[in-house]
Amino acid sequence: MEIRWFGHSAFEIVSEENLKILIDPFISNNPSCQVAVEDIGADVILLTHGHADHFGDAMEIADRNNALLIANHELSIFLAQQGFETLGMNTGGSCMVQNVKITMVDAQHSSDIDFMEEVAPGGSAAGFIIQLENGYRIYHAGDTGLFGDMKQVIGEIFKPDMAILPMGDRFTMDPEAASIAAQWIYPQKVIPMHYNTFPIIQQDPDHFVELVKSKSPEIDVVILKPGQTYQE
Template sequence: MKRFASLISIAALAATLVGCAGTAVQAPALQPAPPGAIAAGKAEVLWLGQATMRITTPGGKVIVVDPWLTTNPKTPAAFKQLQALGKVDLILVTHAHYDHFNDAPALAKMNNVPVYNGGGMGPAIVSLGILPTAQVQRFGKSGTVAPFGPTGVKITAVHAEHSSELVWKNPATDKEETHFGGEPVGYIIELENGFKIWHMGDTGLYGDMKLIGETFKPDLVLIPIGGHFTMGPQDAATAVRDMIKPKYAIPIHYGTFPLLRGTPAEFTSALGSASATRVLVPEPGQKVDF
C-alpha cells in the first residue's frame, strides 16, 4: 500500500527545524513515499493530527499511538481509512478520551493486535464488550513491557496530569454512558537501537517531568502544546527547556479545535534561544526519519 507522506531526513534538519531564534520553518510539502522507504537502522515517526502517531521501528515493527483518524479533522484524507496505515503490530492508548481511543478497537480487530494501556483502562473496555480480553494488555505506571521479546522494543508507562473518562454508547439503550477509563499515562518507547521517544499523551505541567527526563533521557518528546486541556506553549517550553532537555521535540495536540489555541511558533518563541532542543514541525501526514 502506498504511503502518502514525505520523509524528513535528520540530515536535512535545517529545512525542517525551528531555529534557536524562535522562527518557525515549515516542513516540506507532502510527497509520496514508497513502501519500505525507511532505511535499515532508522526510525520513522508519522504524525496524523492531534496525538495520533505511527512509529515504525528500526526493526520494522509498527506502533500506533492514540489512534483517532476516521473523524479527526486534522487527519489527511489519505489516512481517513484505517487500512491506509498498513500493517500494525501494536496499539498504545494513553487514556480513554475519544480523541485518543476512538479508532483503537476497530484498528485492533482489523489487525488482530493488542491494545496496551498502562493506566488501568483495560477492565472497562473488556467489561463493556468493546474488545475481548485477548486483545487488551494491561500494565501499570512505572511498569515496562517488551511486547516483541526481550531484545526488542521496551515501553514504560509514566505519569500524565490529566483525566480519563470513557464515554460509551450503550447499544441496548442507544444512550451515551460515562465510565471510569483508568488513569492517563504517557509512554517512554525505547526502540531496538536505543532511541527513546516520550509520547506524553495529554498532560499538564508537573514537577516529576524532570525526574522522568533524568531517568530515561528521551531523545524525542511528542509534547502537547494546545492548551485548555493540556499544557499550552509556555508550560510546554518550561517542560522541554528546564526539565526534560531532549534532543528533539515535536509539538502535538494543537489546532484541532478552536479551544486548542497554542501554536508551534508560540512554543518555540517561549522556548527561547538558550534551549539546545531542536523543534520539528511536521504537518499532519508528514513523517520524520531518525
C-alpha cells in the same frame, strides 16, 4: 526509525525492525487527519487514556490488524471484555514487544471512557517511554499539564532522545508550559502535538519554537504537519 503524525495526539512509529506502533489513534473523526482509517496498520496500539479524541479508532484498527492493545489496567479490562488481546499496565511498569521496551509514566489528566452512552471509569491517564531496538527513547506525554516529575523522573532517569508534548492549552499545557517541560526533560528533539485540531486549542507552532529556543537553544523543535513523517 520513522514517526508519522496524523494530527492531534495520533502518531505512528515504525521501528528499525519494522514494528508498527500506533499511539492514540484518533483518525476517522479527527478533522486534521487526511488518512483514511482503513489505510492505517499497526502491530501494537498504545492508549494514553480513555477520552474519545485519543481512544479514537483503536478497536477497529486492532480488529483489522490483529494488533495488541496496551493501556492502563482499567482500559485493558474494558478492551478485553470486547474480545481484544490486551496488555494492561500501570505507572512505572514496563513490557517488551518484540525488542521494543514500553514504559508507562505519569500524566496529569483525567481518563474516563467518555464515548459511550454512560461515562465509565477509565483509570488514570498516562504517558509512554518507548525504547526502540537501538536504544533510542521517545517520550509521548499523552494529555498532561506541567508537573515536577517531568524533570526529576522523565528527564533525569529516562533521558528521552525525543519528547512529544501537548501544547494546545485548555485541556493540556499551553506553549509556555510545554517549553518549560522541554527545558526540564532536555531531549535532543521535541515535537509539539494536541493543537489546532479544533478552534479551542488553536496555537502558533512558530511561537512554541521561539519559546523553546529562548530557554533551551540546543533542543531541535520538529514541526510536523498532519500526515508528515520524520525520519531519524
